Amino acid sequence: GAVVSQHPSWVICKSGTSVKIECRSLDFQATTMFWYRQFPKQSLMLMATSNEGSKATYEQGVEKDKFLINHASLTLSTLTVTSAHPEDSSFYICSAYGLAWENTDTQYFGPGTRLTVL
Amino acid sequence: DAKTTQPTSMDCAEGRAANLPCNHSTISGNEYVYWYRQIHSQGPQYIIHGLKNNETNEMASLIITEDRKSSTLILPHATLRDTAVYYCIVNGEYGNKLVFGAGTILRVKS
Numbered sequence: 001g002a003v004v005s006q007h008p009s010w011v012i013c014k015s016g017t018s019v020k021i022e023c024r025s026l027d028f029q030a031t032t033m034f035w036y037r038q039f040p041k042q043s044l045m046l047m048a049t050s051n052e053g054s055k056a057t058y059e060q061g062v063e064k065d066k067f068l069i070n071h072a073s074l075t076l077s078t079l080t081v082t083s084a085h086p087e088d089s090s091f092y093i094c095s096a097y098g099l100a101w102e103n104t105d106t107q108y109f110g111p112g113t114r115l116t117v118l
Numbered sequence: 119d120a121k122t123t124q125p126t127s128m129d130c131a132e133g134r135a136a137n138l139p140c141n142h143s144t145i146s147g148n149e150y151v152y153w154y155r156q157i158h159s160q161g162p163q164y165i166i167h168g169l170k171n172n173e174t175n176e177m178a179s180l181i182i183t184e185d186r187k188s189s190t191l192i193l194p195h196a197t198l199r200d201t202a203v204y205y206c207i208v209n210g211e212y213g214n215k216l217v218f219g220a221g222t223i224l225r226v227k228s
Contacts, residue, residue: 043205043220043221044156044162045218049215106152106167108164109163114159
């Protein structure tokens with residue numbers, strides 16, 4: 001199956017600083033990538049849809065000025081959490097569509113990034 | 119996309135088959151049934167998907183009822199490493215976002 005990587009796998013930062021998380025599709029090109037957030041003991045919540053070469057589409061309630069998404073190439077999307085605060089501490093996961101079988105694409109997920117804001 | 123209903127949790131003995139049910143009574147004709155699982159502190163892992171025929175791969179089998187209103191994911195010989203949250207998701211349009219419900223917590227016990 002298709003492989004999606006994330007970097008870093010975990011990060012600890014001070015309140016008020018910005019943190020950038022990278023999501024890469026390693027063996028396929030991804031015109032669309034997705035960013036999810038997951039709080040402890042909860043399910044994944046979609047934050048935004050990232051399209052290569054265009055502005056991201058944010059889900060209702062997600063602040064686009066706080067969570068900056070850039071999808072500059074077909075293999076890389078970045079999520080920047082600006083002026084992070086403790087309530088932004090969460091598990092951030094990206095995903096992208098890649099070829100599964102019989103020309104049917106499915107969504108593959110990265111391993112996630114654990115963000116802790118002190 | 120159609121909504122799905124799954125049991126909150128299930129237990130399975132190691133070495134036995136794990137059968138995870140999913141109801142999707144409002145599924146439409148062009149929507150696929152996807153299964154993912156998430157092991158603690160990892161990203162979701164794709165397992166299998168299907169439209170109307172039963173599907174099998176190296177990880178699992180997917181049985182979809184004839185009316186497509188429900189399906190069952192079968193792990194033929196569960197191991198302790200299969201302990202995870204299993205998500206059943208219905209999705210139709212290529213490139214469309216996936217909406218995750220609460221899923222089923224599967225606990226495989228020795």
